[in-house]
Amino acid sequence: MNAAPASKSITREEYHQRILTTLLYIENNLDADLSLETLADLSYFSPYHFHRIFTSIVGETFKAHIRRARLQRAYNQLIHTDLTILDIALAAHYSTHESFTRSFSQHFGFTPSTLRNTIKANPFTRMNINFEGGRPSLSYIHLFNKEIHVEVSIKNLDPIPVAYLRHIGDYMGVGETFSRLEQTLAQQKLKPNDSISLGIYHDDPDTTETEKLRADICASVSSDFKPFDDIGFQTVPAGKYAVAVHRGPYHKLKETYNAFYGSWLPNSGHTPRNQPPFEIYVTDPATTAPEDLITEIHMPIEG
Template sequence: MDHYTRIQLAIHYLEQHLQEEFDIRATAAVAGFSAFHFQRLFQAITGFTVLEYVRRRRLSEAARHLRESEHGILDVALAWGYQSQEAFTRAFAGHWGMTPARFRKMQEEPCSLKSQSVIDFNDYRSRLGGDMYMRAPRLLTLNPIRIIGYEYMTNLNNDQHYSEIPGFYQEFGASQKFMDIPERSRPDLAYGVACRFTDDGGFSFIVGEESGAADGQNLKPGFTWIELPGGLYAEFTVEGSGQDIRKMIYGSWLPQSGYERREGPDFEVTDVWKSTPQQLDMKIYIPLK
């Protein structure tokens, strides 16, 4: 069963539980993914988060409920997961551009584009197959690598990580944090490691270098160590300036590759001596099985 079909099973589960409290772990489990990986795949393929999709679906169904029933606005609010009529009215007006009371009085919906239908990942399968071309990765087996670096926190939601991660590198270099890494063994290579994922989309991004230190003891505040597991990886080469290809990796290549992403961190490696502001020399590694 491919990634698109598995995610569609999760969509079916969401529809069955749309009026219940949103449970990302249970939803992801239906597709056979971890909560974080499910969110990452969903966002890369669709362009918006699972939580945003659930919010849109609930507001769309609440609007239909208002149209097709005589239930009071508070009853509709409670039925679709809002704790008060005031909270529902704010969310509804933010999405539809008018209050529930005014919406109910209108003869037609103000804008059908705001209505979120049940998503069909079969459409994405056919569309992404042709629209998202990328160079095939190199598959290789790596030995374990010990990294010591500075730990930053970011989040998938609202593409926060895409805007923040370049700043992490800049701050790491400008503050010369690399000088606090003991036993630097490859000072020409800067690592960025995405790890310690949480169910709400949060994760750590460690900027650091390879280290020969025997353990992670006596590190300065904010520093941490991680061992990148050995095994099979897909190696993607980044071309151009500031190009982030992870959306294409997770949105197009991985679902169609026949491989599964195994547990463990993604990481990227930049050759700091070969890179310039105009041209990165970076490779991205995704663990596979």
Template sequence: MIESDINKRYCQSCGMPLRFDVEKYLGTNSDGSRSDEYCYYCLKDGKYIVDIPMSEMINIWIKYTDKYNEYADTAYSPKELRRILNERLPKLNRWKQKLETSNIHHQKIQDIVVYINNHLFDSLDADILSTISGLSKYHFRRVFQTVAGENIGSYIQRLRLEHIAHLLVSTDFTLNQISEQTNYQTKFSLAKAFKKHFGVSTSQYREKYKPMYDEQHAVITPEIRSILPMKVFCIEVGEKYKDELRYKLIWDRLTNYARQRNEEKSNDKFVSLSMDDPSITPIDKCRFYLGVIIDNKENDSQPGVMEVPGGRYAIFRHIGDYSLLHKFYRTIYEEWFPESKYRPQSTFSFEMYMNRPASTLKTELITDIYIPVIKK
């Protein structure tokens, strides 16, 4: 059999050309009949023989390139075979199903992450969350660990303690007040959990990290306004911002996504979402997203769509180079908040980019910073 035959069909798992001319090379279905979709390396009695990632499947064939060539009557080099399989396997049924399942799981966990953010100090055990996600308890724990990179209990505990750290440095609340707000049974149990996580007491943490500001400072006046919830198609950035090319690719993907959905390209609103305070949360666990706002009326449940919570926000306008934003944030947190009648509601904030850097001078770039607030 020559692989270049027009009517070739591939094993829907490993990508090998199926040898219908040699029955023993075909996999078997659950009823013992020969499969017309899978080879004997991949399917036996209706079950996959091995459960491995696609990349590992490709690596196996690269290791045995000579066997592939003998079986398929080809003469590929390992490099050529890798290129071919990298193109072929994502189109095969097994891997398309895996991708669809992975996307569904990712969206379910993303929905749970949003739910946790909105109910951080409510009762949040894995049983309740698995029910909300629609996954079994066991499957939920496993999928959450895969997507989030830590188990559900550790994740919730970390977010709670990081929020408490945020309250320590952004408010003058006593430990009793914080324990009441965060539903800890006593201030002693809170203090014990805090020290175990951060390695210092709550008082030491507050003394070390509470912002200090000078009496002489710039005057900034935000707009205090309530906004409605917004849907955002977003891509998690993580540490990709350190790689200029990958960062650009994310922006290109967002731009293409927006163009496909909206013919009036000038109306596209691009945002960045920051879920954590990098001065509190370890950098490798900070959640940072770039996104584009989509129509709230759309029933869009695809992976990557998040909802920005509605509510009262302080909206600060920054005009100038993006590289100066970090100084502007310091002014907000170290000067405006201490003297205002508001405090940050959480570590969440987002930026809305009002013009495009590709067609705007750096000194004229406009960025609106949205920080959810509540009265002190």
């Protein structure tokens, strides 16, 4: 990862400038392999946080933005060039004519061949494109400026030794993994009375297929804990964290993440560290109503 420009703090304007630089790079390199690692490196953000910052500021995931940018270019190529539809499809990173046509039709409301044939029949025709209902024009992209309140504090944490189970798949299914971890530790008498339940989430569900999502489901333990079976041991690093409080059901956590990364972070002067965020579950969902649940989202920050 590139080293970020030396600075004690980062302003809202710099957050937006970094994202604008990334957007410009995408526009100028649509033929390139625009991976998460490449774009995060370009913007001087950790891959762990780049996708959330991009989504919260731009209003869509970077993958969705790249896909639309390539489709927008394909639209122009269909009108202004003699490239075959297959060549245009391959340039847009689709492996087949059929997959390109399907995606193009979903985005614009008509097929590539319909567009090309209509323009050939009458070069002065302009298709009536509906850019509402999930098919916005690239010109509609704007930086996220709406202020959304989120309760945030800055904390310096000591290292947290944890036992954990790796969860693969839908994050809404981590409850079963938590139950298995807690039952196993309780049976082995390895869970202290003051144990903390937390989850470390390595992937953003907006940018990763559900079946590939990775999370470490954790319970704090003593530092001399010995891993066994499929239960591992790790230490959540000490350091400075911005902590946002989410009050309510877990399925609404995304709203707090968006406010945290899209509204609070660019105004805070802080930069995230190269470390995934984690959640501490202050209340027990087994004994607490969903609307009363309290979750603390910990964003590791420099400093």
